[in-house]
Amino acid sequence: MSRSTEQDQSPGDLVPHLSSALRLMLLLAAVTPSLKACLVRHSVNGNSVACHPPAQPPSHFPADTLYLAVEFFNLTQLPADTLQNVSHLQELHLSSNRLEMLAAEFLLPVPQLQVLDLTGNALAGLPPGLFRASRALHTLVLKGNRLRDLKAEWLSGLKALAYLDLSGNRLWTLPPRLLANFTALLILDLSDNQLESLPDDLLQGPLRLDRLHLEGNRLRTLDKELLAPQPGLRYLFMQNNSLATVAAGAFEGLRELDMLDLSDNSLSSVPAGLWASLGQPARAMKEGFDISRNPWVCDKNLDDLYHWLLANNDTMFSRKETLCAGPEALKGRLLLEVARGQMGRTPHLAKSPIF
Ligand SMILES: *[C@@H]1O[C@H](CO)[C@@H](O)[C@H](O)[C@H]1NC(C)=O
Ligand SMILES: *[C@@H]1O[C@H](CO)[C@@H](O)[C@H](O)[C@H]1NC(C)=O
Ligand SMILES: *[C@@H]1O[C@H](CO)[C@@H](O)[C@H](O)[C@H]1NC(C)=O
Numbered sequence: 001m002s003r004s005t006e007q008d009q010s011p012g013d014l015v016p017h018l019s020s021a022l023r024l025m026l027l028l029a030a031v032t033p034s035l036k037a038c039l040v041r042h043s044v045n046g047n048s049v050a051c052h053p054p055a056q057p058p059s060h061f062p063a064d065t066l067y068l069a070v071e072f073f074n075l076t077q078l079p080a081d082t083l084q085n086v087s088h089l090q091e092l093h094l095s096s097n098r099l100e101m102l103a104a105e106f107l108l109p110v111p112q113l114q115v116l117d118l119t120g121n122a123l124a125g126l127p128p129g130l131f132r133a134s135r136a137l138h139t140l141v142l143k144g145n146r147l148r149d150l151k152a153e154w155l156s157g158l159k160a161l162a163y164l165d166l167s168g169n170r171l172w173t174l175p176p177r178l179l180a181n182f183t184a185l186l187i188l189d190l191s192d193n194q195l196e197s198l199p200d201d202l203l204q205g206p207l208r209l210d211r212l213h214l215e216g217n218r219l220r221t222l223d224k225e226l227l228a229p230q231p232g233l234r235y236l237f238m239q240n241n242s243l244a245t246v247a248a249g250a251f252e253g254l255r256e257l258d259m260l261d262l263s264d265n266s267l268s269s270v271p272a273g274l275w276a277s278l279g280q281p282a283r284a285m286k287e288g289f290d291i292s293r294n295p296w297v298c299d300k301n302l303d304d305l306y307h308w309l310l311a312n313n314d315t316m317f318s319r320k321e322t323l324c325a326g327p328e329a330l331k332g333r334l335l336l337e338v339a340r341g342q343m344g345r346t347p348h349l350a351k352s353p354i355f
């Protein structure tokens, strides 16, 4: 392992003045509390090793290590054979280093790995084939790296993936069929990237996605096709984008949505029928919805939304920030109040509202 600080002159040998045996002893000695060594916890199943500064980053681990954390060291690279002798490893946490690349062979020795956390590194890509032995990996966290042009091959080999976190990168586009093989995927987090659009087939593959994070991108439209393959989706986060257009059938396939966040977008209107499958009268949206901080134009084009808002007002978030931006006469009024005013007319008028 090598660190990006001046004092580390010899990558691959972090404690050059100590013999390997001594280094191992230093590591193992950490059962007695010492700030300078890694923490090793023994259990009947195996060891758990956690290293953070001011301890030295280790270069050898006990063979029966199941859990390994080497974090906050600013390591820029790891030797390809780092995991050679920990073949039972199940969890690997390498967050808050400065890793720029991983060797294609890096994970080959650890086919039982279930969790890989690479949060907060400097990865601009992954070597194709990295996961070719990672059939047990269910959690992959690549949050806060420098990924820009994601390649589907980077992820190939993963068979059990349930949680994929790609948030906080520089993704501006996604390849087709990215998730085609991830039938077990439950949570997809693409938040805080620079995505302007998504491939229509993005959600084809997963059999039952539960949670989709798309917030903090630059999405402008939501088409009919995107969500259609995921009728069981329960959480949809699309706040803080540039959505101006949502297709009438965009939510049509959703049967179990419990949470919808469309706040901080550019919606001035939405098409009639958009809400039909969501919330009451079909079923309550358990966790609620947020449509605040959009430039709503409160004219009769919103009648359908008004009806829906009144039926679902008890699960509405940020009411005081859900305002009309137009027309001039209604600027700054609460959308919910305007809805009550419009729909609270006589039934006769409510059926054919006149503005
Ligand atoms: C793995 O074990 C072998 C044999 O004990 C040793 O020579 C080698 O240095 C070890 N590799 C690592 C990365 O710990
Ligand atoms: C890692 O880098 C940060 C920022 O430069 C620095 O504050 C920190 O002390 C470094 N940590 C180590 C273990 O070198
Ligand atoms: C999906 O799996 C098939 C069969 O194993 C393989 O040929 C294909 O390359 C995989 N697709 C991706 C994007 O990894």
Ligand SMILES: *[C@@H]1O[C@H](CO)[C@@H](O)[C@H](O)[C@H]1NC(C)=O
Pocket: 192, 193, 215, 216, 217, 240, 264
């Ligand atoms: C919106 O997303 C951008 C990243 O795309 C982020 O920098 C910003 O903090 C987010 N704003 C809010 C209010 O969450």
Ligand SMILES: *[C@@H]1O[C@H](CO)[C@@H](O)[C@H](O)[C@H]1NC(C)=O
Pocket: 310, 311, 313, 314
């Ligand atoms: C929602 O609206 C109904 C009438 O349409 C009203 O009785 C109820 O108090 C409202 N709930 C809230 C939390 O405003």
